[in-house]
Amino acid sequence: MHWIILPVVLPALLAPLIGFVMRHDIVLARAASVTGTLLLLGIALFLTGMAADGTTHVYRLGDWPAPFGIVLVLDRLSALMVLLTATLATIVLIHAIATGWDAKGRHFHALFQFQLMGICGAFLTGDIFNLFVFFEVLLIASYGLMIHAGGKERMQAGLQYVVMNLAGSTLFLFALGTLYASTGTLNIADLAVRVAEIPADQAALVRVAVILLMVVFAVKAALFPVQFWLPATYANAPAPVAALFAIMTKVGAYAILRVHTVAFGPGIPGTEGLPGTWLFPAAIVTIAIGAIGVLGARNLLPLIGFSVVGSMGTLLVAVAAFSDTATSAALYYMVHSTFAAASLFLIADLVVTRRMADTLTPLPPTVQNGLFAALFFAGAIAMAGMPPLSGFLGKLLILDAMREPGQMAWTWSVILVGSLLTIVGFARAGSTLFWKSTAIPTPERTVEDDMPPSLSPANPATTLQVAPTMVTLALLGALAIFAGPVSAYLQDTSAQLFDRAGYVSAVLANGGEG
Amino acid sequence: MEMIVASAIAVLTAGGVYLLLRLRTFPVILGLALLSYAVNVFLFASGRLAIDQSPILSKYGEGVYTDPLPQALVLTAIVISFGMTAVLVMIGLGAYLEAETDKIDIADSPTKEDQA
Numbered sequence: 001m002h003w004i005i006l007p008v009v010l011p012a013l014l015a016p017l018i019g020f021v022m023r024h025d026i027v028l029a030r031a032a033s034v035t036g037t038l039l040l041l042g043i044a045l046f047l048t049g050m051a052a053d054g055t056t057h058v059y060r061l062g063d064w065p066a067p068f069g070i071v072l073v074l075d076r077l078s079a080l081m082v083l084l085t086a087t088l089a090t091i092v093l094i095h096a097i098a099t100g101w102d103a104k105g106r107h108f109h110a111l112f113q114f115q116l117m118g119i120c121g122a123f124l125t126g127d128i129f130n131l132f133v134f135f136e137v138l139l140i141a142s143y144g145l146m147i148h149a150g151g152k153e154r155m156q157a158g159l160q161y162v163v164m165n166l167a168g169s170t171l172f173l174f175a176l177g178t179l180y181a182s183t184g185t186l187n188i189a190d191l192a193v194r195v196a197e198i199p200a201d202q203a204a205l206v207r208v209a210v211i212l213l214m215v216v217f218a219v220k221a222a223l224f225p226v227q228f229w230l231p232a233t234y235a236n237a238p239a240p241v242a243a244l245f246a247i248m249t250k251v252g253a254y255a256i257l258r259v260h261t262v263a264f265g266p267g268i269p270g271t272e273g274l275p276g277t278w279l280f281p282a283a284i285v286t287i288a289i290g291a292i293g294v295l296g297a298r299n300l301l302p303l304i305g306f307s308v309v310g311s312m313g314t315l316l317v318a319v320a321a322f323s324d325t326a327t328s329a330a331l332y333y334m335v336h337s338t339f340a341a342a343s344l345f346l347i348a349d350l351v352v353t354r355r356m357a358d359t360l361t362p363l364p365p366t367v368q369n370g371l372f373a374a375l376f377f378a379g380a381i382a383m384a385g386m387p388p389l390s391g392f393l394g395k396l397l398i399l400d401a402m403r404e405p406g407q408m409a410w411t412w413s414v415i416l417v418g419s420l421l422t423i424v425g426f427a428r429a430g431s432t433l434f435w436k437s438t439a440i441p442t443p444e445r446t447v448e449d450d451m452p453p454s455l456s457p458a459n460p461a462t463t464l465q466v467a468p469t470m471v472t473l474a475l476l477g478a479l480a481i482f483a484g485p486v487s488a489y490l491q492d493t494s495a496q497l498f499d500r501a502g503y504v505s506a507v508l509a510n511g512g513e514g
Numbered sequence: 515m516e517m518i519v520a521s522a523i524a525v526l527t528a529g530g531v532y533l534l535l536r537l538r539t540f541p542v543i544l545g546l547a548l549l550s551y552a553v554n555v556f557l558f559a560s561g562r563l564a565i566d567q568s569p570i571l572s573k574y575g576e577g578v579y580t581d582p583l584p585q586a587l588v589l590t591a592i593v594i595s596f597g598m599t600a601v602l603v604m605i606g607l608g609a610y611l612e613a614e615t616d617k618i619d620i621a622d623s624p625t626k627e628d629q630a
Contacts, residue, residue, distance in 0.1 A: 129587060136594050143601055147608070155609035156620045159539065162602050163618070166546050167534060169598070173553040173591055177560035180584065232620070 003050065004059040004074045006043045007082050007120035010036060011113040019110030030097050033109035037090050040116060044079070044086040051079035052489075054496060056506035058126070066126075066508050067190040073126035073507060076493035077331075081123040081254055084335060085247050087475070088342055089116055095346050095468035096240040099353070104149035104238075111148070114141035115244065122251050126507055128179070128213075129186045131255065132172050135220070139165050142248065145241045146233065157236035164229040168219040175212035182206050189507035191263040192500055195270055203270030210264045210271050211278065217259075220252025222312050224285040231293060231305035235358075239301070239349030246341035249312050250334055257319055257327065262500055266322050279320035280407065284414050286313030291418035294425035300351070300358045303429055304344045307383050310418055311337040317411055318398045327494035329397035332487055336390040336479055340382040343472035347375045350461055350469065351433065360429050362436035367460045373434035375469055380426035382476045385419050390479035395419065397487065519559055526552035539606040539616040546602065550595035557588045 014036040022029040050057060051074050059072040093112065095101075102108035118138025125131050143165075147158035180186055182205040183194040195206055215226065222230040230249070234242045256279070264271040290310020297303035315337060318330035352358045354366035366372065378389070385391035395415060402411040479486060496502070526548050533545025561581030569582040610616045 129590075133590065133594070136598070140598065140601060143605065147605060150608070150612065152609075152612040153620060155605065155612045156618075159602075159605050159609045160618065160620075162605055163534075163542055163546065166598055166602060167549070169594075170546070170549045170553050174556060176587070177553070177557045177584075180557075180587075181560040181562075 001057070001059075003043065003047060004057060004072050004124065005061070007040060007047070007086075007124065008072075008117055010040060010043065011117035011120070015110045015113035015117065018113060019107055022109075023107070026103050029109045030102065033112060034090075034093060034097070036113060037086065037093050037116070040120075041083075041086040041090050044083040047074055048079040048083050050074065051076050054492065056496070056503055058507050058509075067185055067187045070130050071126040071187070071189075071507055072124045073188075073503070074124060075503070076489075076496050077254075077258070078123045080331070080335075080490075080493060081250070082120050084250070084338055085116065085119050085123065088244065088247050088338060091468045091471055092240050092244045092342065092346075094464070095243070095349070096238075098462065098464040098468070099240070099349060101149070101238050101240050101349075107144065108148055111141045111144040112244075114138075115145060117141075119247060119251060123254060126189060127187050128191070128259065129176060131259075132169070132176060135172065135251075136169060138248070138251070139169070142241075142245065145244070146237045148238050148241060154236045154238075157232050161229055161233045164219065164226075168216050168226075171212060171219075172216040175209050175216060178205060178209040178212060182209065187507070188259060188262055189504045192265075192268075192504050193508070195263055196268045198270040200269040200272070206264075206270050207274055210260070210274055213259060214256065214275055214278065217252045217255040218282065221249050221256065221316060222252070222286070222309050223279075223316055224282045224289060224313075227286055227289060227309050227312075230309055231297075231302045234305035234308065234345070235299065235301035239345050239352065242301070242305075243342040243345035243349075246308065246338050246345070249308065250338055253312065253315055253319060253330075253334060256316070257330075257497065261322060261327075261497055262503055265498070265500060276320045276322050279316060280410075283313045283316035283320055284410050286310070286316065287414050287418045289313070291421035291425075294422050297425070297429075298360055300348050300360060300429060300433065301345075303360070303425060304341070304348055304383075307344070307422060307426070308337075308341045310422060311341065311383065314395065314398060314415055314418075317415070318401060321402060321404070321407065323401070324494055324498050325491075326398070326401040327497060328487065328490040329394070329401040331490045331493060332390075332397055332479075332483075333394035335486075336382070336394040336476065339472050339475050339479070340379065340389075340391055343469055343476065344376075344379040344383055346469040346472065347372065347379050350465065351376070355433075360432050362432055362440055364440045365434075365437040369434055369438065371461075371466070373430065375466075375473070376430055376434065378473050378476075379469075380423075380430060382473070384423045384426055386423065388480060389473075389476045390483065391476075393480055393483050515563060515565070519555065519563060523552050523556050523559070526555070537618050539610060539618060542618060543599065543602055543606060547595075547599055550591070550599070554588050554591055554595075557584050557591060560584050 018029050018032050057074040061070045115138055118134050121134035122131055143162050146161055147155055185191055185194055219226045260275040287310050290306050290313055293306025294303055297306055315330055315333050318326045351372050355363050382389040382391045385395040530545045530549035533541045536542055561584035564580035567578055567580040569580055
């Protein structure tokens with residue numbers, strides 16, 4: 001059974017092929033990229049089916065037994081994350097092709113496939129050093145995508161993003177060194193065994209490594225106090241890339257969930273309660289920063305960026321509880337917030353390219369003002385967490401799961417007030433963009449000659465350009481309608497995540513698939 | 515010897531962090547390079563410091579050997595940080611040529627360029 005490694009191998013083979021062979025033929029590159037991403041979606045569906053029965057599948061690279069060789073591990077959680085990645089990638093790719101973003105610079109499709117390889121690898125690996133390597137793969141591809149199409153501000157923001165992440169990678173290596181020095185292993189399952197054997201009074205070095213790792217993952221997840229890179233990065237990245245980056249913050253959240261639950265989770269004497277103690281206040285502050293940022297933003301894309309920061313805070317509050325029910329609520333919200341952020345960035349792209357500016361000031365209305373307003377309205381409802389879309393249910397599940405006396409007051413008040421501020425921020429932005437604009441008469445627009453008619457800013461969006469946004473919003477609706485089955489599945493997922501003994505015995509058992 | 519290695523890591527890290535906090539691109543890149551040197555030495559030390567030992571278990575020796583795994587990790591880390599530094603230099607150069615300044619901060623202009 002070599003299915004488990006396919007989400008890594010397929011993009012890894014496709015990317016150089018697109019980069020070298022199809023570099024001058026955008027049509028061929030598009031076809032190959034779409035085919036590859038659809039295949040990835042198929043594989044992800046198959047893997048989800050494989051993992052749905054609750055077995056933890058282990059793939060040993062080179063057939064070396066687990067603590068010595070590198071393993072890929074497929075359980076419900078990693079299958080879910082790969083499926084989420086593949087779905088989002090398909091949507092974003094179609095948007096990028098339909099709006100012509102991929103032709104504005106070089107190597108979009110090759111970098112896109114490398115990005116998918118890194119993300120899928122990070123979700124599947126069962127080894128922390130391998131996680132570092134896949135982080136680097138997805139980061140180096142994201143650097144290229146972030147500065148795709150160039151421009152002064154984008155290059156400068158890209159530089160900040162790269163420096164921030166390189167510093168994070170260095171910290172990751174320091175954490176890995178500390179962890180290896182104190183436990184002698186980097187396999188997640190083996191770590192769980194070794195860390196559990198360390199008595200509480202000798203665990204100082206491990207505790208340092210735990211917190212260092214958490215800071216590294218917090219950089220990826222945009223958690224306070226290392227959240228400041230996100231709004232500038234997302235606002236200056238090409239909008240389809242920003243939509244794809246919606247899954248990148250989730251990589252950080254996934255890594256915290258996986259590593260800090262399996263290896264340093266509840267019930268282990270050396271690290272008992274340590275991750276949650278620090279994660280919880282940081283996540284609360286992150287929600288506040290996100291909400292205040294949404295209220296204060298003067299441009300559309302930073303506003304969405306801050307709403308992503310807020311949603312990461314909400315997600316990590318639930319993660320910080322490190323309990324079964326809170327984690328399944330967090331997973332539901334994770335799926336929701338990925339699509340909500342992506343849909344907002346895709347709508348913003350359609351709007352901003354037609355307004356020729358992303359400032360939140362009344363400008364003459366664009367074509368299809370009503371359509372864009374409706375789409376933005378739906379996206380904002382999802383992000384702010386209002387019924388009928390899934391954001392409401394996601395927040396409700398999180399609030400319901402956080403009933404412990406120490407957490408309830410902070411969680412409930414901050415999430416509820418934060419949601420209110422987010423609603424006000426989005427309502428103000430929407431009314432300025434779409435409502436006040438209608439009061440201004442439309443001037444004559446000059447269509448640039450060198451642009452094909454379908455791509456020129458003044459023209460109405462074609463069906464293919466709007467379809468990805470519609471699909472994302474439909475997915476959010478479906479997530480709300482099928483909340484029952486979905487959250488039942490996610491409860492099983494989080495139960496499997498907290499079944500550390502099952503994970504360890506599956507990974508460390510002799511003889512496996514592959 | 516532990517003292518020498520530890521202080522080398524400390525000096526490299528301190529220099530790296532200082533340079534990382536500068537406001538120009540070039541010192542920041544140097545700072546990241548210094549930090550990556552520091553972390554490479556640190557990774558070496560994570561497998562215990564051993565001199566004159568073989569990297570594999572010898573069936574003739576007394577069972578003392580130096581841990582080969584951190585050396586493999588360091589090799590990977592060196593390759594990755596080398597590649598990343600190269601990318602960073604290129605992006606830094608690109609930003610410098612586009613903006614005609616190598617300041618890290620983005621000027622907060624009132625009329626922001628459109629994204630298209």
